[in-house]
Amino acid sequence: MTPFPDTDAPPGSELFGPDPTANLLPGDGIVNYYGPILSVKDADRYFAALLADVPWKSDEVVIFGKRIETARKVAWFGDSAYGYTYSGTTRHALPWNAELRALKQLIEQTSGAIYNSCLLNLYHDGSEGMSWHSDDEKELARDAAIASLSLGAERKFSFKHKRTSATTSVTLEHGALLVMRGTTQTHWLHSLPKSKKVTAPRINLTFRTITCL
Numbered sequence: 001m002t003p004f005p006d007t008d009a010p011p012g013s014e015l016f017g018p019d020p021t022a023n024l025l026p027g028d029g030i031v032n033y034y035g036p037i038l039s040v041k042d043a044d045r046y047f048a049a050l051l052a053d054v055p056w057k058s059d060e061v062v063i064f065g066k067r068i069e070t071a072r073k074v075a076w077f078g079d080s081a082y083g084y085t086y087s088g089t090t091r092h093a094l095p096w097n098a099e100l101r102a103l104k105q106l107i108e109q110t111s112g113a114i115y116n117s118c119l120l121n122l123y124h125d126g127s128e129g130m131s132w133h134s135d136d137e138k139e140l141a142r143d144a145a146i147a148s149l150s151l152g153a154e155r156k157f158s159f160k161h162k163r164t165s166a167t168t169s170v171t172l173e174h175g176a177l178l179v180m181r182g183t184t185q186t187h188w189l190h191s192l193p194k195s196k197k198v199t200a201p202r203i204n205l206t207f208r209t210i211t212c213l
């Protein structure tokens with residue numbers, strides 16, 4: 001499938017969007033929220049294509065020493081078959097498909113950073129989320145930007161400071177980009193809270209940089 005061209009009103013053409021240069025955090029890291037960077041039509045089409053084409057698999061997490069398969073599905077793509085270990089399991093990256101290659105290019109241009117891999121998460125509805133964590137695995141380049149693209153249902157995304165427990169949240173819209181930069185992973189946890197109000201699915205893509213090659 002070929003990447004989707006811009007087919008309708010350019011995103012950001014609304015009068016007042018979020019300011020992507022503003023920092024959502026009070027300090028100890030930088031989080032920029034760009035709002036939608038895709039038109040609704042393109043975001044819908046990327047959502048449908050990724051839902052159909054990606055080889056989604058359950059994730060594994062360890063809770064109180066027990067290995068549990070998640071209802072949330074994941075997939076991992078990259079420039080090479082990088083190994084990435086978390087919760088005691090090593091995953092190997094799949095080669096980019098056409099949609100992901102196009103999204104990677106757009107996100108690199110928009111965020112001003114380069115990425116070599118992408119973790120995808122599929123949440124079927126608000127009963128699935130992600131608990132507090134940092135993206136600080138040893139395979140990830142320290143302090144490198146992590147770019148998160150949201151497709152599908154709007155979800156709340158929260159940050160909690162590791163020392164002060166200060167929190168802040170943002171609503172991630174369909175087609176929206178959020179970028180975590182600098183020391184964010186060192187000082188802040190993030191989570192995608194579960195919500196009974198969310199009945200529709202969502203796909204999240206986090207573009208990252210793997211270093212230990």
Ligand SMILES: O=C(O)CCC(=O)C(=O)O
Pocket residue numbers: 119121130135148157190191192204206
């Ligand atoms: O789905 C999201 O927006 C959060 C994903 C996330 O926290 C992660 O991939 O580390």
